[in-house]
Amino acid sequence: MTNTKRVLLLKNKTVPIDPYESNFEQNDFEPVFIPMIQHMHLPLECLHLLQNDAYMTQLKHIVISSQRTVECLNESVVPNLSVSQQDALLQKTVYTVGPATASFLQRCGFKDVRGGIDAGNGSILADVIISDLKNDATTDFSSMPTLLLLVGETRRDIIPKKLASAGLKSQEVVTYKTEILDNNLQRFVSLFNSQCWVVFFSSQGTDEIIDYLKDKNAQVASIGPTTDEFLLSRGIRSHVVSAKPEPVSLIQSLKSV
Template sequence: MPPKTPILLLKTRSSPNDSYDDFFSTNYIPSFIPVLEHRFNKTNLSHVRNLFVSGAFTKSNGNTSPENKDTQKYGGMIFTSQRAVEGFANMIEEEGLPLDPKSTAPLILYTVGPATARSLTTLRDTHLPGATIYGADAGTGENLAQMMLEHYNKIYPSSPSTSKPGLLFLVGEQRRDIIPKTLMSDTLPPQERITVEEIVVYETGEMDSFEKDFQGSVQNYKDEGHEVIWVVVFSPSGCEAMLRVLGLGPFADKGDGNKERKIFVATIGPTTRDYLRNKFAFEADVCAEKPSPEGVAEGIQRFMAK
C-alpha cells in the first residue's frame, strides 16, 4: 500500500468535529495550519440576543402596517461563515436565548455551503427548533442571493399595503457585499427587494505565526520523504506567505524553490483562485467545484489522474 499523501489545510480545525479531518483521514494525512485568528464581538452578539428577546423575530399576526408596534422586523438570518455560526452559538451558550415558540415566527437560516449548514443544523436542533435551513448547496454568495430572491419572496410576497420583514446578516469585519447588493438592488422591482441588515460579530486577522508554522510543516513532510504534498487554501488571507514559502508565483526565484512541483495547491472555490491569479499571477492546480471536502477531493483526484 503506497504511503498516504499529506494534505495541509490552511484553516483552523473546527470543533468538536471537522468534516475535512473526518473525510481526508482515510486516504490522506490531514494537517491543519491556522491562518487567521478570530475575535468575537461580544457587544454586537449581545445585541443580536436582545433582538430576539425584544420581539424583532415575533409574529405580526398579518398586521404589517407602520402603526403596528409589534411588526415583525426580521424573517430570517444569513450565515456565510462558520465563524459567524460559532459566535452566535457561543453567545447562546453563555447568555441563553429565551424564546416563546408560540410567538416567534418560523425562522429561516440561509447559508452558503454544506459545512456551514452542518454547523447550523447542530445549533438549530439544540436552540432553534422549527427553524428552516436553506441554501446548503448554493456554493457561492452570488448563487445564494439569487436563490433567496425567489425563496424569500414566495414566503413573504409584498403588496402595496404591506412590506416584508428583512433579514439579519451576521458577518465578519472583512466580507463581500454581493448578497446585500443583490437583494436590495435598485434594478429590482420595489416589491421584490429584501432589506438586509449586517451586524459584525467577529473580526479577523492573520496569525503572526502562520508563515513559520506553514514552513515547518512543509519541511517536516519533506524530511519524512513524502514526494507529493497538497496544500488547500480556504481564503485570500495567507496566500502571499504560502507562495513565499513554496517559492511560487512572484517568489519563484526565492523561498525553497518548488521547481519540480511536488507540492500542489488547491483552492476551496473561485474567489481564492481568482485572488491568486489576479494578485500574484499564480494559477492554482485545482479549484474545487463545490466548497466541501468531497469537492476538494474530486478536484485532486482528477488532477492526479492526468
C-alpha cells in the same frame, strides 16, 4: 499513517468536529491544519437584538455566510439568551453559504436552514433568497421585514447589494473579527514538502506563503473559484479547483489528478 499523502489545509480546524479531517483520513490522506488567522467574537450587538422580544417577533430571516458567525452564536450569544429566546431564534429561517456551514447550523439546532449545498458563494445565496421570498411573498418586497445579515468585520458586500437591487432590505451586524497569526510562513515551511498538496481556503494570511511557493514545485488546490482567481492574480496557478466548497468535492478533485 502509512501509504497516505499529506494535505496541508490552510484553515482553522473547526471544533468539535471538522468534516475535512474525517473525510480525508477515510480516503488515505493525511490532513494537516495550518491556521492562518485567529477569530475574536463580537457578540454584543447581536445579543442586544436577539434579546429584544419585539424585534424577534418581526424578524423572519437570518443570513449567515461564515462558520465563524455560527461559532459566535453557539458559544457567545445563545448561552446568554433565555430559553424562550433560544427557541425563537432556532425557529427562524436561516440562509447560508456552503454545506459545511449549513450542517453546523443544523447541529446547533436550527430547524429551517436553506442555501447550503445549493449556494456555493454569496452571489448564488442572494439569488436563492430572492427566489424564495419572491415565491413566498404575499406582498411586495418593500413591505417585508428587514433581513438580518450576521457578518464578519471584513466582508464583501455582494449579498446586501444584490438583495437591495431586488428591493429587499437587510441589516448587517458584525459578529466576529479576524487577525492574521504570527509566523504563518515559518509554520508552513516546517510542514511543507514537494510531494504534498497545499489547499487554499482564503486569501487571508497567505501572502508570504504564496511568495514562497512561486519557485517551488508545489501541488496547489483551491476550495473554489474566488480563491483560484486570487491565486492567479498573485502568479500561482491551481492544479485543481474544488467543484463545491466541501470535503467530498475537494477529495474528488485531488484524486482526479
